[in-house]
Amino acid sequence: MSNETNSATQLSYLDYKPKKGIWAWLLTTDHKRIGLLYLIGMMIFFWVAVGIGFVMKLEMLTPDQTVVDAQTYNSLFTLHGLIMIFLFIIPGLPAVFGNFFLPIQIGAHDVAFPRLNLLSWYLYIIGGLFALVSLHLQGGPIDTGWTFYVPYSIRTTTNVILPLLGAFILGFSSILTGLNFVTTVHRLRAPGMTFFRLPLFVWALYATAWIQVVATPIVGITILLVVIERVLHIGIFDPALGGDPLLFQHLFWIYSHPAVYIMILPAMGVVSEIIPTFARRTIFGYKVIAFSSLAIALIGYFVWAHHMFTSGMSETARFVFSLLTFLVAVPSGVKVFNWVATLYKGSIELRAPLIYILMFIFLFSIGGLTGLVLGSLATNVHVTDTYFVVAHFHYVMFGGTAIVFFAAMHYWFPKMFGKMYNEKIAIWATPFIFIGFNMLYFTMFILGYQGMPRRYWSYLPEYQELHIISTIGSWILIFGLVIMFSNLIFGLIKGRRADSNPWGGVTLEWQIPSPPPHENFEKIPVIDHGPYDFERFKNENKNEIDRS
Amino acid sequence: MEQALRNYAQNVDNVMLYIIGISFLLLLVITIAMVYFVIRYNRKKNPVASQIEGNKILEIIWIVVPVALVLTMFFYSESVYKVARNVPKGAMNVNVEAKMWQWKFTYENGKVTDTLFLPVGKPVKFNIVSADVNHSFYIPAFRIKEDAIPGRENYMVIEPKDVGAFDIACAEYCGLNHSLMYTKVFVVPENEFFAWYNGEVDNTYLQKFVLAHSGGYKDYITGNYALLFAKGCVQCHSLDGSKNYGPSFTELSRGYAKIRSNGKLETIPIDRDYIARSIISPGEHVVVGYEKAKMPLLTNRIRDEELTQIVDLLLTNFVKKSNEN
Incomplete structure (x- = not known):
């Protein structure tokens, strides 16, 4: 396989322009361009939500009003949650890196339904616009929390319907992407690419896609029911109209718990890609990692009510859901053990993407282990709905998924753009992110155990010291993020040209030029080896190193 | 059993210590192994990687051991929590009504307060309802909470162990002034409590009693404007x-x-x-x-x-x- 001849005969996806100007992007059906479109949208939403988080932490500097009033604060935490969850973390890795690399990693020209893929992006943007438009309407921004719990969401006078419909539309974006990925994995694998030769990122995306297809319709239906109840006053969830508020909570979490696995599974897949590349050895326990993704996806369906231990469910339900919750922790733990074992006797090169992954393993382990405190009944009823939950969630979702998102940006950047960022600066950003993150969120574990409930605009003065540390942490964290993102943007504009395989990776995306040609492969490759077969690529890798 | 309810908060802290202890050890092992491998198998020291595809025995160990560990956590925690769901005979009933953004407590004899008064060492069953949206009746010092959901009655059991004043907070988001929905529970000896219960002394008497007998408490709601x-x-x-x-x-x-x-x-x-x-x-x-x-x-x-x-x-x-x- 010779990269040089490929790049000479094929236009890169960035240079291939079948349509003029902006339409080459807005009407593209190329999975790589669609991935970038998602990335642009997501980065805008991400920074808006970071800004909101910054203001929230500023408000927490003093027990009483610091910068915003109670109503504004309530809207801020709602929007922070809605944007981060529905517009950044859920679509996140699958929509950007899944779109870009899934077809390449399985040796396909594109996803199974390229036009449907573009439609998914438009749904994503329309859903996001619904949420943005609702901010400027009479009644003011939504203030229900991202969980939309009834009866409050039925009764508040703020704009609830528009953001709800936004989430409904985003749901379809998610379902269609899932459908596309399931079909792609089943139908478009290259000859010889058996399921057990799939890279683990593909396995993770595949498990995720099934959750997207099966679980998302439930939240869609639930959202419609809330809208119907608000508009037509038909009693479904609101007891004043004869409905049942717990029914809403069940329906909401039947989707939203599996949804946290939609958020984390793809990240786990990325970790399983990056570690072998920098340890230059095959992954430890390939099948165990692949099946644990499926196990998480499956058991993840049966633990939803652990969000409701204090809601008044029967004792039996509390017992069963607590037990299952403990069991779902195991496959995630197994993955962590296998990742660490993959470092054993590797030949490890500590480059920027790997440093982000090591940070992930530490932060995600804390997030996962504190999940045990929340799964346990006795401790759960004390810390549920407190800052402990906020801390746990951010360790798993920010320390977990978002940090991996950053790792993925650094890992695949040279492949996506054919350019390289300044790696020293990328590494320099990590201590700020790490220290800021832990100051910001670890304090919240303590606050939660001390009994500070979440979604509080004001708080008792005894909590102030920890809040100050936490707020200062948020500044350090944001400083680190600014360094990291500026460095990537600078690399995009001024970066030096990158090789087709700067890290010495062996999955298919590293065997094609950077940036990839329009249809990825001139000739679909025939696969006769596992995904992390470094022995086979030893000589080629050596050449790469010599050149760089 | 009675002792168990009285020491419930302590028992919850013990479960916490158990889970956090094991978690801390696991985190330590993971982190040390990770850092050690990265240093020990650095490309300079170890230019050629060994292609180890896995190890069945190891995989079995790190599936079975965590399963066993989490099961001990589950059963330990369950056994502690069970006590808080079991209503003891002779428990005093107090009806709790949550409403945006205040609490109302109704005692068996019809007495109504917005601050909670309880006798020390006597089990209490709260019957929790809401007049509007979801709330959650949370007493951090007692390590317990239960949601107040409109249209249904939930319950929660405690047994105050010590004389003192403790915060009551709302833990389920309920709109504008959710964070201000605080009140207090004053725990007093049985004699004082029943004197109050029967109308012989007033709220202020019990509050002053607690102040004098519990080494004081932080009250952010003081002075002329208490009401x-x-x-x-x-x-x-x-x-x-x-x-x-x-x-x-x-x-x-x-x-x-x-x-x-x-x-x-x-x-x-x-x-x-x-x-x-x-x-x-x-x-x-x-x-x-x-x-x-x-x-x-x-x-x-x-x-x-x-x-x-x-x-x-x-x-x-x-x-x-x-x-x-």
Whole structure:
């Protein structure tokens, strides 16, 4: 396989322009361009939500009003949650890196339904616009929390319907992407690419896609029911109209718990890609990692009510859901053990993407282990709905998924753009992110155990010291993020040209030029080896190193 | 069993220690192994990687051992929690009604309070309901909470161990003043409690008793305005003139109010009658500029003598103040 001849005969996806100007992007059906479109949208939403988080932490500097009033604060935490969850973390890795690399990693020209893929992006943007438009309407921004719990969401006078419909539309974006990925994995694998030769990122995306297809319709239906109840006053969830508020909570979490696995599974897949590349050895326990993704996806369906231990469910339900919750922790733990074992006797090169992954393993382990405190009944009823939950969630979702998102940006950047960022600066950003993150969120574990409930605009003065540390942490964290993102943007504009395989990776995306040609492969490759077969690529890798 | 309920908070902390202890060890092992491997198998020291595809025995160990560990956590935690779901015979019943953004406690003999008073060492069963949206009845010092959901009655059991005053918070988001929905539980010896229960002593007596016998407590709701805090007034009406959802109490010092009554603008003098009517039927007269946020009805939330006290308080401290100047 010779990269040089490929790049000479094929236009890169960035240079291939079948349509003029902006339409080459807005009407593209190329999975790589669609991935970038998602990335642009997501980065805008991400920074808006970071800004909101910054203001929230500023408000927490003093027990009483610091910068915003109670109503504004309530809207801020709602929007922070809605944007981060529905517009950044859920679509996140699958929509950007899944779109870009899934077809390449399985040796396909594109996803199974390229036009449907573009439609998914438009749904994503329309859903996001619904949420943005609702901010400027009479009644003011939504203030229900991202969980939309009834009866409050039925009764508040703020704009609830528009953001709800936004989430409904985003749901379809998610379902269609899932459908596309399931079909792609089943139908478009290259000859010889058996399921057990799939890279683990593909396995993770595949498990995720099934959750997207099966679980998302439930939240869609639930959202419609809330809208119907608000508009037509038909009693479904609101007891004043004869409905049942717990029914809403069940329906909401039947989707939203599996949804946290939609958020984390793809990240786990990325970790399983990056570690072998920098340890230059095959992954430890390939099948165990692949099946644990499926196990998480499956058991993840049966633990939803652990969000409701204090809601008044029967004792039996509390017992069963607590037990299952403990069991779902195991496959995630197994993955962590296998990742660490993959470092054993590797030949490890500590480059920027790997440093982000090591940070992930530490932060995600804390997030996962504190999940045990929340799964346990006795401790759960004390810390549920407190800052402990906020801390746990951010360790798993920010320390977990978002940090991996950053790792993925650094890992695949040279492949996506054919350019390289300044790696020293990328590494320099990590201590700020790490220290800021832990100051910001670890304090919240303590606050939660001390009994500070979440979604509080004001708080008792005894909590102030920890809040100050936490707020200062948020500044350090944001400083680190600014360094990291500026460095990537600078690399995009001024970066030096990158090789087709700067890290010495062996999955298919590293065997094609950077940036990839329009249809990825001139000739679909025939696969006769596992995904992390470094022995086979030893000589080629050596050449790469010599050149760089 | 009885001991177990009394020591419930301590037992929860023990479960916490157990889980955190094991978790900390696991985190330590993972982190040390990770850092050690990265240093030990650095490309300079170890230029050629060994292609180890896995190890069945290791995989089995790190599936079985974590399963066993989490099962011990589950059963330990379950055994502690079970106690808090079991209503002991002879438990005292207290009905808890949550409402945006205050608490109402009704005792077996019909006594109604907005601060909770309990006898030490006696099991209590709370029957928890909500008058509007979801709330959660949370006593951090007792390590327990249970949601107040409209349309259903939930329960929660505690047994206070020590004399003292402890915070009660709302833990389920319930709108604008969710974070101000605090009150206190005062735990007193049985004698004092029943003296109060039978109407021989008043709330203040018990609060002072706790203050004297528990090494003091932090109370953020003190001074002349305690009643304004207890009834939630200050959540919307400030004491210092700052703007909020309702007019500040300092605006009373003008001696007159510009109001809107059935859509008509009027100016009326501020007197005992005006203040009382504004509290009982807030929709009748709305001060101009504050039409947007409606004041909640206080039906069944305020007794006649409390109303008189509040009106007196406002008259003396806000209305008259300016007249003297």
